Structure formats: structure tokens, C-alpha cells
Amino acid sequence: MIHARETSPIEKVRDASRRIVRELGFMKPTVGATGLPISAVHALIEIGARGKLTAAALGEILDLEKSSVSRLLRKLVDSGEIEERENPDDARSKILSLTGRGRKMLERIDSFGHGQVSGAFGHLSQEQRRTVVAGLGAYADALAAARRGEGGQAGASGVDIVAGYVPGVIGRVAEMHGRYYVEPYGFGRFFEAKVASGMAEFSERLDRPANGLWVALRDGRVMGSVAIDGEDLGDGAGHLRWFVMDDALRGLGVGRRLLAEAIAFCDRRQFRHVDLWTLRGLEAARKLYEDFGFTLVEEFVGGQWGTEVTEQRFRRTPRMGAEGDASPLKMMG
Structure with missing residues (x-):
């Protein structure tokens, strides 16, 4: 009797990856009806998502050599999809942005891609969709982390996501915020104290059904958190707050797991x-x-934290709703 050899998880992922590449049409010389190769499509998506980019930043995002990026951008400039402008901060580089033609092409790309995913989602249950979103995102993060030489399986193993209050979470969330934001933005004790007081107030409301807290634990220590406050914005809106990770777990997909829990709660x-x-x-x-599914809806300059920073508000709208409050730094408390 011949026994079929059991396929390992790695081989299953490799097989699924090959099938995804083929089903999405990436084996063909151009994507969909765009007439563009996949690298050009990705370039337009990334420039369009950020508004503007330098060639160096684009190359880092796409993981392409400088010469490959130069050839790619020259073709897109010549075809009228992107334009180059002088960089006021660095005369050695140029700022890339989409032209009107490029924005129209990006609309075609988004429509085509949305149709592909929507068609596939029609064959999945809600639970399967959430699994796909969380799983693919975590896998993509892990691939990037492996390419950069960050962490590894040991770094992400043994991390549990638990719901609700755990001892020490208020202090740890305040500590992680304080450590993370002090270097790039110069936030100090006032900011950390505001985070702690906000978390303390919120913890008193965790027993109410509109509020939720999820914590990443490793060996009993809080290593990450995210919260949904369903009361402070009013008007039936949810508020994502205190999303933060310990540096030891960054790039390992744990943050995506936390967000997946929070967003599933919001959908319910x-x-x-x-x-x-x-x-x-x-x-x-x-x-x-x-x-x-969050999109940038507002950007403004503020200095209430002791240094001038540009603040942003993002919104996820499963269905049309009214405009919410626009108080600054709500996510961090």
C-alpha cells in the first residue's frame, strides 16, 4: 500500500502562495487591463497612498535596487503617470507624485484589485474573511521581518492575546508610550501622565459592552495593547486608543493580531x-x-505636547456615518 506523504505547513504555504500569484494574474506581463507590469502598479499604489515619495523611499518600500527603481520611474514619467519636483529638503533627490493621468490609472488599479478580492470574499464566511485578513497580514509582516533580519520565531512565540484588564496594564501602557514617543517627538512626563490617567479612567468602564481592551502577554508581561472606547466620541462611533507595542515584538505580526481583535469587536x-x-x-x-480599512481624513499641526508635531485623524467606516469629534491625539488617550 502506498501512503501519501503528509504535506508540511511550509509546503502548504508555498503552494498557496504560488496559486495566489497565478490567480491574481502576476505571471502575466501586465496586470489586469492596465497595460503596466506589476512593479509599476505597486509604484503607483505606494506613491498614491502617501501623496509623495522620493525614489529612495520607494525603492525601500518595494525592495528594489536603485537602478531598477530609476528605470521604472523613468518609464512612468515618460508615460505621464508621475511627475518629479525639486525636493526643498534635499537637492540631491526629487519628490515623486501622481499626475492626473496617474490618479486615473490608480483608480483603475484599485477598481480591478477590489473586484478580485470582493469576488473571492463572496466565497468565504465572515469568520473566514477575518482569518484571511489577519493571517495574510501577519505572514506579510513576518516575511518583511525575516528579510530585514529582525527577531525570529522565538521572538513571536509564546505571545498570547487576552481580552480585558490584566494587572500592571495601566503602568505598562503608559511606560511603552513614554519610551516610544520621547525620542522622535520629544514627549515627556506630561504626555506619559496623560496616557496613564486616561487608561485609569477607561479601565473603570471596561465592564460596559461598548468598550474593549486587548493585551499581548509574553511570560505574563504586558508587551502590547489596543483599546476600543465606544463611549467617549458619542454618536454611535468607536474610538481606537492606546495601540502600542514593546520594541521587542515590533515587526513580528503581534500588533496585527491585536488590531484584528479590536476591529472584529467593532464589527460586532x-x-x-x-x-x-x-x-x-x-x-x-x-x-x-x-x-x-482606515483612511486619513484630517491633518493639522499642534504644539500642546511641548513640541510642534503634525497630528492625523484616521477613520474606518463600515457604513456611512456622521463626522466625529476631532480632538487631537485621541488614540493615545
């Missing part, structure tokens, strides 16, 4: 919309928010 509660406030420059976090 059927909030009119979910808002969060953050700071410009946190590109990894922004990409993660956008993966979960």
Missing part, C-alpha cells in the same frame, strides 16, 4: 465609524491602519 458592535488619532511619520503604523 456595528459602530457607525471608528476613529483614531496619531502622528505623521509613523509609516509602519499607518500601513497597518490602512490594511484594516
Whole structure:
């Protein structure tokens, strides 16, 4: 009797990856009806998502050599999809942005891609959809972390996501915020104290059904958190707050797991919309928010934390809702 060899998880992922590449049409010389190769499509998507980029930043995002990026951009400039402008901060580089033609092409790309995913989602249950969103995102993060040589399986293993209050969470969330924001933004004890007092007030309301807290634990120590406050914005809106990770777990997909729990909670509660406030420059976090359906709706300069920073408000709208409160830095308390 011949026994079929059991396929390992690694081989299953490799097989699924090959099938995804083929089903999405990436084996073909151009994507969909765009007439563009996949690298050009990705370039337009990334420039369009950020508004403007330098060639160096684009190359880092796409993981392409400088010469490959130069050839790619020259073709897109010549075809009229992107334009180059002088960089006021660095005369050695240029700022890239989409032209009107490029924005129209991006609309075609988004429509085509949305149709592909929507068609596939039609064959999945809600639970399967959430699994796909969280799983693919975590896998993509892990691939990037492995390419950069960050962490590893040991770094992400043994991390549990638990719901609700755990001893020490208020102090740890305040500590992680304080340590993370002090270097890039110069926030000090006033900011950390505000985070702690906000968390303490929120913890008194955790028993109410509109509020939720999820914590990443490793060996009993709080290593990350995210909260949904379903009361402070009013008007049936949810508020994503205190999303923060310990540096030891960054890039390992744990933050995505936390967000997946929070967003699933929001969907079950059927909030009119979910808002969060953050700071410009946190590109990894922004990409993660956008993966979960958040879009930038407001940007403004503020100095109430002791240094002038550009604050941003993002919104996720499962269905149309009214405009919410626009108080600064709501995500951080």
C-alpha cells in the first residue's frame, strides 16, 4: 500500500502562495487591463497612498535596487503617470507624485484589485474573511521581518492575546508610550501622565459592552495593547486608543493580531465609524491602519505636547456615518 506523504505547513504555504500569484494574474506581463507590469502598479499604489515619495523611499518600500527603481520611474514619467519636483529638503533627490493621468490609472488599479478580492470574499464566511485578513497580514509582516533580519520565531512565540484588564496594564501602557514617543517627538512626563490617567479612567468602564481592551502577554508581561472606547466620541462611533507595542515584538505580526481583535469587536458592535488619532511619520503604523480599512481624513499641526508635531485623524467606516469629534491625539488617550 502506498501512503501519501503528509504535506508540511511550509509546503502548504508555498503552494498557496504560488496559486495566489497565478490567480491574481502576476505571471502575466501586465496586470489586469492596465497595460503596466506589476512593479509599476505597486509604484503607483505606494506613491498614491502617501501623496509623495522620493525614489529612495520607494525603492525601500518595494525592495528594489536603485537602478531598477530609476528605470521604472523613468518609464512612468515618460508615460505621464508621475511627475518629479525639486525636493526643498534635499537637492540631491526629487519628490515623486501622481499626475492626473496617474490618479486615473490608480483608480483603475484599485477598481480591478477590489473586484478580485470582493469576488473571492463572496466565497468565504465572515469568520473566514477575518482569518484571511489577519493571517495574510501577519505572514506579510513576518516575511518583511525575516528579510530585514529582525527577531525570529522565538521572538513571536509564546505571545498570547487576552481580552480585558490584566494587572500592571495601566503602568505598562503608559511606560511603552513614554519610551516610544520621547525620542522622535520629544514627549515627556506630561504626555506619559496623560496616557496613564486616561487608561485609569477607561479601565473603570471596561465592564460596559461598548468598550474593549486587548493585551499581548509574553511570560505574563504586558508587551502590547489596543483599546476600543465606544463611549467617549458619542454618536454611535468607536474610538481606537492606546495601540502600542514593546520594541521587542515590533515587526513580528503581534500588533496585527491585536488590531484584528479590536476591529472584529467593532464589527460586532456595528459602530457607525471608528476613529483614531496619531502622528505623521509613523509609516509602519499607518500601513497597518490602512490594511484594516482606515483612511486619513484630517491633518493639522499642534504644539500642546511641548513640541510642534503634525497630528492625523484616521477613520474606518463600515457604513456611512456622521463626522466625529476631532480632538487631537485621541488614540493615545
